[in-house]
Amino acid sequence: MKTDKVDAEVLAQLLRCDYLPSVWVPDATTRVMRQLTSRRERLVSEQTRLMNRIQSVLAGLLVVVPVKTLFSQEGQLWLSECELPAHERALIESDLRLIQTVRQEIEGVEKSLREEAWKIPHVRLLMTIPGFDYCTAVTLMAALGDLSRFKDGDQAASYLGLVPSIKQSANTCSYGSITKQGNSHARWMLTQAAQNMARHPGPLGVSFRRLAKRKCWNVAVCATARKLVTIAWLMLKNNEPYRYASPTTTQHKLTRLRVAVTGQQRKAKHKGRRPGVKNGQNPPTRQVPSLNQVCEQEALPPAHGFEQLPTGEQKILRTLGVIEYVQEIQSERRIPRTIRSKKKTPQ
Numbered sequence: 001m002k003t004d005k006v007d008a009e010v011l012a013q014l015l016r017c018d019y020l021p022s023v024w025v026p027d028a029t030t031r032v033m034r035q036l037t038s039r040r041e042r043l044v045s046e047q048t049r050l051m052n053r054i055q056s057v058l059a060g061l062l063v064v065v066p067v068k069t070l071f072s073q074e075g076q077l078w079l080s081e082c083e084l085p086a087h088e089r090a091l092i093e094s095d096l097r098l099i100q101t102v103r104q105e106i107e108g109v110e111k112s113l114r115e116e117a118w119k120i121p122h123v124r125l126l127m128t129i130p131g132f133d134y135c136t137a138v139t140l141m142a143a144l145g146d147l148s149r150f151k152d153g154d155q156a157a158s159y160l161g162l163v164p165s166i167k168q169s170a171n172t173c174s175y176g177s178i179t180k181q182g183n184s185h186a187r188w189m190l191t192q193a194a195q196n197m198a199r200h201p202g203p204l205g206v207s208f209r210r211l212a213k214r215k216c217w218n219v220a221v222c223a224t225a226r227k228l229v230t231i232a233w234l235m236l237k238n239n240e241p242y243r244y245a246s247p248t249t250t251q252h253k254l255t256r257l258r259v260a261v262t263g264q265q266r267k268a269k270h271k272g273r274r275p276g277v278k279n280g281q282n283p284p285t286r287q288v289p290s291l292n293q294v295c296e297q298e299a300l301p302p303a304h305g306f307e308q309l310p311t312g313e314q315k316i317l318r319t320l321g322v323i324e325y326v327q328e329i330q331s332e333r334r335i336p337r338t339i340r341s342k343k344k345t346p347q
Helices: 003-015 028-060 073-081 086-119 121-126 136-146 155-160 186-201 201-213 215-236 247-262 291-297 311-320 323-329
Strands: 165-167 172-178 287-288 333-336
Touching: 028 086, 028 136, 028 186, 086 136, 086 247, 121 136, 121 215, 136 186, 136 215, 155 215, 186 201, 186 215, 201 215, 201 311, 247 291, 247 323, 311 323
Parallel strands: none
Antiparallel strands: 165 172, 287 333
């Protein structure tokens, strides 16, 4: 009892002298986002487990699936017509009913996630990053919480376990794989977003492809995921969209979110009907807005132009050879419209 009094007194003195580190407590909005993202993760994992169980039953019967994706519309049609023993058919039908129930729950959670994402402007700001949808943006914001806790983006990346582990002994220092500390779901979502950089024409895409050639695919994915966290931290701190986002893709992502939540579709401004193809002349074109036009339409702050960038960043862009792409996304232009041939329905 006497020891407890001494310990309490020591703690009180340490608290009075501000020697005890404070613990950050998430606010109500962050707690809601964490609960929704965690719930969605578990439901998706349950859906994957049920799908694998159905494929396991088919593999046990040595049934070869003739379609590319079993759970597509074509695959479900084949599965319903496939001749199976009565016991295995009952197991598959049971799992299919469970998958349908889980999908309905996922849709409900995603609806709540979209509503939360629409309320927070920073979520739409993060959606300008290639590979980021509202789920990835909400997951990252829920994992990081208050950005003032981190001195820079490197600390945020370390908090999510995306930095290499270090082993030191005397004068030797060796680097290993990433630490994998922190929120594993947010780290997984970031690595999934990083893999989209393999096809992106911007500076991150060029860096990804160069690193993948020199090292390996997984190293490039982890390094790009770490860069994404650093970029996201800077974007939220400076309240600025991603400078090298594709305007068309960004507009489609933000439009889908707006229509899903509010049902409002922005009316296009028609400047008269352009002539169609005639004798190989006047091919139909479509107008592609600039990145700042997309940001203005979606009530986001504008991105910096090439002339406004720091000298060091301009030098890196020249080294990577993406100057033309940067100038292209900063100006409005017209590109040829792809004419899709109509497929004739068989009589």
